Amino acid sequence: MIDYLLTEEQEMIRELCRKITDEKIRPIAAELDKTEEFPWAVMKVMADSDLFGLYIEEKYGGMGGGVFDLCLATEEFSKGCGGIAICYSASALGAYPIILFGNEEQKEKYLPLLAKGKKLAAFGLTEPAAGSDASAIQTTAKKEGDHYILNGTKHFITNGGDADIYTIVTMTDKTKGARGASVFIVEKGTPGFTFGKKEEKMGIRASSTRELIFTDCKVPKENLLGKEGQGFIVAMRTFDTSRPGIGAQALGIAQGALDAAVKYSRERKQFGKSISSFQGIQFMLADMATQIEAARALVYASAREIDQKRKDVAKNSAMAKLFASDVAMKVTTDAVQIFGGYGYMKEYPVEKYMRDAKITQIYEGTNQIQRNIIALALIKETAQN
């Protein structure tokens, strides 16, 4: 691997997460993939190891790092299981609206709980009729005295049902379109807030995905994040910040698949030789490794740029997510190919990497939406010059 000049602390994060992956994630990954059981035991280990606080300021009980530290952890966990890794990093997605837009009271109330891993968070934007077209959301929040009344349904929400703290995008004024959206913090257990069915998924099956149902759900006005009408800015800034995390998840999945493929190619004998001695396999492995390293460079660079508080990070963070997830899909497909018939069987680990990789091209903005963001930024930059 290229030397990315990690700090001593970042080297420690990597070492610690590798240990957790080897000792606590790999042994249970296949089983949870089968049972779709939420990995509470691993979440507890991550919490006790201070890892939920990586990206949260020290004054709120965190470790004071940022997106890059979160990416390093997510990458390591994803080498073992992309599903378990997303349970961890989806909590960051739910927390970012509070980190980025929360006022002092909101931060003091929620961030210490999240930093210590005592509670998990989740982010709720997607609805049955509002996916890529986020402005089409139907969930409403109507102000009544000291409260807002939420009505509507969110679906495909990662950590839905298992998280305790939710950041939910709603419409406070439908007539204003995208400028009429507002984000609220909603706690599990609030009357009128229930969960729908748990989705059965192709991959990342250790993670939970549920519907969130709001029926006259009364949320105190103190739970509004930012200002009324600022909802889409909150959502977009959140995604700009979180996307390298998906890139890191994709990166870890791809690296895990490559590691398995290299090892297998040295053990598997055909025509009297290890298949790693055949150029056809060697070229595949070489391409996989090169693509992964390029994806890593892009993910790390974009994460560091966000941590440096650079403006206009959307394009690069979209590139990181787009490229790394496309690489993950290609690399995991090739890993299955190298394993041949065995690769198609559940007894071997690579088919799971391939199933887990697919979602990274879809969620937190499909790769088509990422291309929109990149192209739009390009055109804007050119127009300004």
Add this chain to the structure above:
Amino acid sequence: MQIDPKTNTLVREGVVSIINPFDVYAIEEGIRLKEKFGGKTTVISMGPPQAEAALKEAISLGCDEGILVGDRAFAGSDTLATSYTLAKAIQKIKEFDIILCGKQASDGDTAQVGPGISAHLDIPQITYVKKIEEIKDNQMIVERMTEEGYEIIKVSLPCLLTVVKEINEPRIPSLKGMMRAKKAVITNWKAIDLETEEDRLGLTGSPTQVVRIFTPPPRPKGHIFDSAPDECVDKLVNMLKDHLS
């Protein structure tokens, strides 16, 4: 693991130092006791300079302090000299309630150092402990494994326990623990720092003579009888008879 054919002792040069796997359970138990009752957990190792890494790992898990008992004068120590030297180090600490050791080392497999320390310190020892049930009024109730089952023993403090892996599930270090360990300064005690008798240290203080070390021959393949049970029994009895005659 390599054995020096000339001296019949373990080759330790150039070997990466890890915490003896059985000692990890002792460290975990020590940290748990501290978390439950307060106090301080000190980890002590006698070994070469590279053992400092193992002590730092123990600090990353939650131990408060690490002491490396290391000196050329200790080289070649057998279990008698090792337990004598460690006992002297513990005496230098003065105040202690419980000494925890792993049940044995993973290299020499002797299981003698823990009991040796308790003998040198003249304190009670309980080996193969799988559970600490209660600590109250300077007394402790523990469960120890035996070959037939288990024993429940009441013992007064201070005392020494050697623990088995059934006692707990060792934790993963925390990031804060790792950062603390990185900064931690490991105290190094040399022979001169301990009140020891010189001829009881190192090779001179080690009466153990390893006469010969050999690799046991691999076990020959067993015989499987796969006919009907009655026939199997007959065949087996006949074979045993043949063997005896």
